[in-house]
Amino acid sequence: METQKVAAIFGLLLLGFFLKKLPFKEETKEKIPLILNKVIIYICLPSLILKVMPNLGFKEESWSYPLSHWFTLFILATLTYTISKALKLERKTVGCLLILVPLGNTSFFGYPMVEIFFGEEALPYAILYDQMGSFLGLALYAPFILSIYGGEKIPSFTTFFKKIGGFPPLIALIISFSFKEVLLNEIIQTVITPLSKGVIPLAMIAVGFQFQKPSPELGLPLTLGLFFKMVISPLIALLFFKIFGTFDQPEKVVIFQSAMPPMITAAILASEKGLNKNLSISLTGIGLLLAFILLPLYFGFLKLI
DSSP, X not given: OHHHHHHHHHHHHHHHXXXXXSOOOHHHXXXXXXXXXXXXIIIIHHHHXXXXXXXOOOOGGGGHHHHHHHHHHHHHHHHHHXXXXXXXXXXXXXXXXXXXXXXXXXXXXXXXXXXXXXXXXXXXXXXXXXXXXXXXXXXXXXXXXXXXXXXXXXXXXXXXXXXXXXXXXXXXXXXXXXXXXHHXXXXXXXXXXXXXXXXXXXXXXHHHHHOOOOOTXXXXXXXXXXXXXXXXXXXXXXXXXXXXXXXXXXXXXXXXXXXSOBOHHHHHHHHHTTSOXXXXXXXXXXXXXXXXXXXXXXXXXXXXX
């Protein structure tokens, strides 16, 4: 069953990739992924969160899921900086790796993959890890790196608060905790359930549409970035839970999330600010292809331990 679902996801990615090859005007090609992303962010993801999060039996140890992200981020950033400096990589390349390695594609790609391998009941743990880990990492950590390597100013508190407070999935997460019993009402669930189903097809088509051919000359930094993000990252998460927490299905979901390829939004941000655009594109592109090989292997491994 997992094989069939993975094949379906891959098919949607290919659909997005081939749609890009159709003879649209360039301005239309630029607008299509933006429109899809907005539909996902403003409608589908909030609906999915409102649908599944009220079913989460929130306990004190639930905070360990996003905390594992920050633990992993700190170690990955330290390793990336140390090894990059030892290899004497170019400054813009170091900045690119420092943004792309710690931040994974844990929503657009992570949610569908978690649902395929672990089932819909596992999505609350994936969402908590993503919203309180990856998203906040993009909002807090990425601007800090850009201020050092991209010449960007760290946003003011007011700007930051507006950006965080106005993010629809995060608002949906807060509502799901505050109005749990209301959201479990059958009528409300009937309304939001169809909207939540759009996450997988729209996200995969959007990801496929934004896929670009990797640059072949990147070699060392590309290998380093993908190795740290998709091999070392889940090992750090595994170590975190073995040392500091329990180890059950939720923890396995979080470890699985930590193995996702680099975040596309982070890649776009790094590219826009001049942090080695070719490397950003290649990390996300090859990372997605590797994910179809590595994630089933990680799932099989997690089932055994």
